[in-house]
Amino acid sequence: MLRTVLQQTRTLVTMSATTVSAGPRPIVLAGPSGAGKSTLLKKLMAEFPNAFGFSISHTTRKPRPGEEHGREYWFTTREDLIRGVAAGEFIESAEFSGNMYGTSKRAVEDVVRRGKICVLDIDMQGVKSVKNTDLNARFVFVQPPTFELLEKRLRDRNTETEESLRKRLDTAKGEFEYAALPGSYDFTIINDNLDQAYADLRAIVLEDISKMQ
Numbered sequence: 328m329l330r331t332v333l334q335q336t337r338t339l340v341t342m343s344a345t346t347v348s349a350g351p352r353p354i355v356l357a358g359p360s361g362a363g364k365s366t367l368l369k370k371l372m373a374e375f376p377n378a379f380g381f382s383i384s385h386t387t388r389k390p391r392p393g394e395e396h397g398r399e400y401w402f403t404t405r406e407d408l409i410r411g412v413a414a415g416e417f418i419e420s421a422e423f424s425g426n427m428y429g430t431s432k433r434a435v436e437d438v439v440r441r442g443k444i445c446v447l448d449i450d451m452q453g454v455k456s457v458k459n460t461d462l463n464a465r466f467v468f469v470q471p472p473t474f475e476l477l478e479k480r481l482r483d484r485n486t487e488t489e490e491s492l493r494k495r496l497d498t499a500k501g502e503f504e505y506a507a508l509p510g511s512y513d514f515t516i517i518n519d520n521l522d523q524a525y526a527d528l529r530a531i532v533l534e535d536i537s538k539m540q
């Protein structure tokens with residue numbers, strides 16, 4: 328009896344692993360804050376509204392009216408989230424205004440199982456941690472043409488205080504250094520002219536999209 332149950336469990340595990348590995352490869356978009364990741368993603372979603380999926384994050388914050396567990400977020404406790412992070416179940420986690428947030432590996436796999444290309448807009452730490460999983464992602468670095476232009480775009484975006492701007496530009500240096508290492512990314516898109524940068528991103532994902540249709 329126990330053997331049968333174990334065998335069944337093993338079969339189920341193998342099946343789900345096959346489904347995920349046969350599914351569309353997740354695409355990781357990384358790059359310094361202000362590089363243009365959101366801008367490029369918005370264009371991609373507008374052109375291919377059904378091809379992509381976003382993973383549902385975990386959060387320790389309380390649900391707002393109308394929010395549903397498993398739709399906007401997986402609402403959880405700090406204790407459980409910390410436990411999951413320690414167990415290596417999360418590809419990234421962070422603290423924002425007193426609450427913890429995280430992206431679990433499982434949440435990415437759920438998107439793949441639904442047959443969608445999971446898009447991950449993450450930082451360098453997230454890139455490193457996705458590399459340590461079997462998610463078989465493709466890694467794209469969005470690079471601003473120059474550091475000066477990155478600063479200008481961040482300033483013109485009008486979303487940052489002087490302090491948060493400094494912090495983002497400091498972090499950007501590390502992002503550039505990591506991107507310069509051989510093998511850190513599969514593709515680099517230089518976001519100088521937006522239309523050209525989008526054409527480059529489109530070409531990267533087009534093959535995956537055509538396989539889905």
Ligand SMILES: Nc1ncnc2c1ncn2[C@@H]1O[C@H](COP(=O)(O)OP(=O)(O)OP(=O)(O)O)[C@@H](O)[C@H]1O
Pocket residue numbers: 358359360361362363364365366367480481483484518519520521522524
């Ligand atoms: N090719 C481009 N030419 C000029 N401006 C651009 C270009 N790409 C993006 N921008 C502008 O630069 C600013 C930063 O872009 P965006 O918000 O997409 O960056 P991001 O990488 O998503 O940043 P964050 O990680 O902080 O969310 C935005 O105001 C955007 O409109």
